[in-house]
Amino acid sequence: MKETNIDYRHLKQKVIFSLLGITLCVVLLILAVIIYFVVKRGIGVISWEFITAMPKNGMTEGGIWPALLGTFYLVIGAIIFSTPLGVFAAIYMTEYAKKGRLVSIIRIGVNNLAGVPSVVFGLFGLGIFVKLLGFGVSLLSGSLTLAIVILPTIIRASEEAIITVPDEYRNASLALGATNWQTVKNVVLPNAMPGILTGVILGIGRVAGETAPIIFTAATFFTMRLPSSVFDEVMVLPYNIYALVTAGTFPSKQIPIAYGTAFVLLLLVLLINLVAVGLRLKFSQNKR
């Protein structure tokens, strides 16, 4: 019978394993094709002027400096709000709370917040920050909205980093008479720092590319001046790409700018992710 023939079974295994290998190749190929497309169409547009100049003639010429700066400000703002919030939340869950109902409720909250669609965050930001608190469509509203978007990422990464700090460290500190908080501050946090930093960097990568949460809270397609206060609207890289390809009035001139912007954005995000991966690898080697 076929099913008991060992040669047949090994052949079957070989065929299936090859098929599985092919699907992995397909996945890698997709990634390569997308990166190749953006690089090929975008790299020709890049110049020093493209990076550092203001846009000219209604976004048909000139550079993307204000969008780059706007993205930078939004990232900084979101990180300032979400890092302390996320790290302190993680400290509570790992170092203070007893395992039980409260922690599992909090965890359900974190998981579900991570699953909220990005456009819904945008509506929340519109309702709370733009309207209710009166910040208007501004850098501040956008930063706050994005901070909530990346909060789950930062909480999870910090939690993971804190858990991997060995209990011996804590016990040694406590045995020396340190309080729980002193132990956290002087022993646990310094040791968890590389992991927490990895989470923050991943958060930066996410913020830099998010578009839907800021359409109604921070972004504007075109402004002649650089943001001078947190209540100003800002141009941002991802929204610019979207606006240039969908609402541009001179496609022949604006599409290349969109490609160039996409190239810059992709490069930024890939670099940020690479740093995070590198940090994680280095961190896990130190632990061993």
Place this chain on the structure above:
Amino acid sequence: MDWKTKEKIIKYILLIFAMSSIMFLIGIVIVLFREGLPIFYKIGIIDFLFGQEWYPTYDPASFGILPLISASVLVTLGAMIFAVPIGLSTSVFISYIMPKSIKNFIKPIIELLAGIPSVIYGLFGMKILGPFLKDIFGLPTGLTALTASIMLGIMALPTIISLSEDAITSVPKKFRDASLALGGTRWETISKVILPTASSGIVTSIMLGMGRAIGETMTVLMVAGGASAMPEGILKPVRTMTATIAAEMGETPVGSNHYQALFGIAIVLFIITLSFNIIADLTRKRFYKKVSGK
């Protein structure tokens, strides 16, 4: 202040921080319902959910969101048909067949897919995949439900691969050893022992992948074509719930019926993604129970 009171105060301050996620979640629910609930009274919940015409700017306007819900469901299911087989077999390959040294190198590369911003996927779908499908099928436009499905499938891949891989690797080694010792081949061990054990973990990954696909906004806004009529097929332009909110919120006066209807769509969307997440949470718990043998 003695150290005991200080510790207590610190503990409560940290607790407030820890509650932030839940407070934001509740905040989202309050904002959505405050702004969106009135439309359910005005239109009627049945007419809103099952109305087949979405003409928010006509006079008289009609606010039926069935076409938008159908489009979201169509595009998400399409994405899963594409992403589940590819994602699952890739995760099996990475976790059980590939040497560990290569695996440590490949996994971060696949995670890069998750790092690519959605506008860039959108741009790719508009300029490369769309025209390609247009030529193949001889369509009037390349921006269709199929284009959106493929792009969303690609975007859901890293979630499905990464979480399924985690589930498969966390099946205890002794399960595998027992099967191999009984004379099973590696493939038989994977298909008859490992995968059935990991199944609820895999379901979690699929649910989260679906949640990501149905909530994705920018890509579908750019590649799905944007026609708000009832979807007639996979090769026609469609408009999802997320794309409708993103496209129309900017041009509608605050507090108008249209504005409320967009928040109403967000309520529906929020409930759908919330249920995906809850199912994912439940299957995840079941998986840990199964693997830990408790």
